[in-house]
Amino acid sequence: MTFPSPAPSPAGTDATADTAGSAEPAQPASAFVGRSPGQLMWRRFRRDRTGVASAVIVLFFILVAVAAPLISLLYGKDPYTTYGLDDPGLLNEYGYPLLPNGGISSEFWFGIEPSLGRDVFTQLVYGIRTSLLIALAATLTTTILGVVVGIVAGYTGGRTDNLIGRVIDIMLSFPSTLFIIAFMPVVWNLLVSPGEEMSALMSATTLIIMLTVFGWASLARLLRGYVLSLREREFVEAARVTGASPTRIIFKELLPNLWTPILVQATLALPLYVTSEAALSFLGVGMMEPTPDWGRMFLRGTEVYQDDITYLMFPGVALLIFVIAFNLLGDSVRDAFDPKIKH
Amino acid sequence: MLRFLTRRTVAAAVTLVIIAAVTFFLFFAMPSDPARLACGKVCPPETLAQARHNLGLDQPIFVQFLEWLAGVFVGRDYEGLGHCSAPCLGYSFVNRAPVFNTIIDRLPVTISLTIGSSVIYLIFGVGTGVIAALNQGKALDKIASVASLIGSSMQIYFVGTLAMYFLVFQWQLIERPRYVPFTENPLEWAYGLLLPWLVLAMISTANYTRMTRSTMVEQLSEDYVRTARAKGMSGRTVITRFALRGTLSPIATIFGVDLAVLIGGAIITETTFSLQGVGRLSIQSVVNSDLPMLMATVLLAAAAIVVFNIIVDALYAVIDPRVRLS
Numbered sequence: 001m002t003f004p005s006p007a008p009s010p011a012g013t014d015a016t017a018d019t020a021g022s023a024e025p026a027q028p029a030s031a032f033v034g035r036s037p038g039q040l041m042w043r044r045f046r047r048d049r050t051g052v053a054s055a056v057i058v059l060f061f062i063l064v065a066v067a068a069p070l071i072s073l074l075y076g077k078d079p080y081t082t083y084g085l086d087d088p089g090l091l092n093e094y095g096y097p098l099l100p101n102g103g104i105s106s107e108f109w110f111g112i113e114p115s116l117g118r119d120v121f122t123q124l125v126y127g128i129r130t131s132l133l134i135a136l137a138a139t140l141t142t143t144i145l146g147v148v149v150g151i152v153a154g155y156t157g158g159r160t161d162n163l164i165g166r167v168i169d170i171m172l173s174f175p176s177t178l179f180i181i182a183f184m185p186v187v188w189n190l191l192v193s194p195g196e197e198m199s200a201l202m203s204a205t206t207l208i209i210m211l212t213v214f215g216w217a218s219l220a221r222l223l224r225g226y227v228l229s230l231r232e233r234e235f236v237e238a239a240r241v242t243g244a245s246p247t248r249i250i251f252k253e254l255l256p257n258l259w260t261p262i263l264v265q266a267t268l269a270l271p272l273y274v275t276s277e278a279a280l281s282f283l284g285v286g287m288m289e290p291t292p293d294w295g296r297m298f299l300r301g302t303e304v305y306q307d308d309i310t311y312l313m314f315p316g317v318a319l320l321i322f323v324i325a326f327n328l329l330g331d332s333v334r335d336a337f338d339p340k341i342k343h
Numbered sequence: 344m345l346r347f348l349t350r351r352t353v354a355a356a357v358t359l360v361i362i363a364a365v366t367f368f369l370f371f372a373m374p375s376d377p378a379r380l381a382c383g384k385v386c387p388p389e390t391l392a393q394a395r396h397n398l399g400l401d402q403p404i405f406v407q408f409l410e411w412l413a414g415v416f417v418g419r420d421y422e423g424l425g426h427c428s429a430p431c432l433g434y435s436f437v438n439r440a441p442v443f444n445t446i447i448d449r450l451p452v453t454i455s456l457t458i459g460s461s462v463i464y465l466i467f468g469v470g471t472g473v474i475a476a477l478n479q480g481k482a483l484d485k486i487a488s489v490a491s492l493i494g495s496s497m498q499i500y501f502v503g504t505l506a507m508y509f510l511v512f513q514w515q516l517i518e519r520p521r522y523v524p525f526t527e528n529p530l531e532w533a534y535g536l537l538l539p540w541l542v543l544a545m546i547s548t549a550n551y552t553r554m555t556r557s558t559m560v561e562q563l564s565e566d567y568v569r570t571a572r573a574k575g576m577s578g579r580t581v582i583t584r585f586a587l588r589g590t591l592s593p594i595a596t597i598f599g600v601d602l603a604v605l606i607g608g609a610i611i612t613e614t615t616f617s618l619q620g621v622g623r624l625s626i627q628s629v630v631n632s633d634l635p636m637l638m639a640t641v642l643l644a645a646a647a648i649v650v651f652n653i654i655v656d657a658l659y660a661v662i663d664p665r666v667r668l669s
Contacts, residue, residue, distance in 0.1 A: 173358050173652075175644030177607040178625055179366075182637050185629070186369060275498060279611055282500050283626060302504045302615065309508050316501035323496040 044336040051332025057325035065128040077119040079292040084117010102310025126292035135273035138211040146219030154227025176214035184285040200291040267330035355649040433635025452620035460543035468551020476559035491549035503615040520616040558590040599655030606644035
């Protein structure tokens, strides 16, 4: 639309809805095929080129994470061995790679880590695993908790709703980053008995717990709002009049109408948790050595960046690509579910 | 308006007390003993007991919390440490000074960071958003949307460090970020913080561009904008007087949220640029197990969130007269 124009064509909502909807009637009218919302969504999504491209990139990251041991086997190195320390020809007396660009060579594709001399490529590959596993688990737990609390609050109403609303308000007022940093030592203290080594599983679990504790409230509040308005709709009333049990109403009437906001929120949450996990590890309260982790690579990278900027570049660029791809994918999923939403 | 503000202020105060209580009680699970810190490395048991008594740590947790809470309003005396006047948030053993003083010392750094960067991203974000909306679908719009996508996907600790590496160390275009009080030398103040401001602004601008663009597009198709145009108003007047005004309330919302997480966000920014603000203070107090300090920073951060939420809600009514406060 050009501006200023004497008679503006209705831009925005209607225009986008029209273009998105016009593709459907263009199909041959003779064959009326009943399509489920899922199928419609899939059809719309397939036509979105950016969406498909970003989905491919996201899938690539997931594949790398899953196949990390295989990649490491084929590549012939692992993220734990301190190659630089074992082989005196790799690092100089200050612990920096002898070769230029962080020690990139045919043997070490992405160079070697300063001072410890571990392989950067396998660290990065295994690091995706750590990040994605934690982010996926946190997304799953926050979503489940958010959905349950949101539906309970919205459906029961009254005093329960009031109480839950207050709890949500307080949870959202907590300075979550600061709180997680402050209480990580407390949780470690509770989970691990003194003198015992902190296992990777333990620190991952702590992170997931912390992210969940501070993550569920916003989704719960959103879904509560949806349920409140859905509850008054005719189809729910009809179900209630015909004697449907609350279980049936929740699972068969309400939940199918909530899938779109739930999925959209989940696609927003996942990259957020990947970056949160990286930030926490960067601040020193995330994953512990020697588990390969992007956040810790950032931490080390910012310590040595004046002498070896290459080490910081790999996790930096990888995370940037991942977040961009995931944000684009999220946009496309939203468009596919609800073509009326615009950005 | 007054009723709204009173009601919300009371609710905010209750929230803050709850957060203070939760924080306080959780801290007792911390693997650290403030008395031992106060007493020093070599600490005979009698001295330790004395330190505990002086700090009031030999009392039940509940009494300790009430004493702490009372201290915030009327101040309190620590035996052997001296008086801690009115907003007494506790006594830091690491700094050997009341917590409040240290926070007041560090707060200007964090606030300066926020003010400078928010001025830049508000101007650029809203500006590019309006331009993108007016050039909908054209090259400019597409460039803006790609730029904001990349910008919003960036992390401070990566981009900030890169900026430090190239601009400060490699090309020596600007000096290492540092804090000079505004009252001392406003020019030095702005110059010292310019790099963090630009990096922060680069990341935040994206949100404002997106939000402004989408709301502006919506506004331009509203009836009242069409009416104004039909009445023969110039394009500029229509945009600034009508369309832009309509985009203000969503912008105020995200701006409020951004300001609210001021201290939480400052942790990473200040760590990246080695600035000594409240964010860095909070991390240092975690490392030093300085519980009173940590507790105060948590409370301050929570207070920022609660206060800005109220301000944003009140602003809605100011910006958009249709909004009724309840």
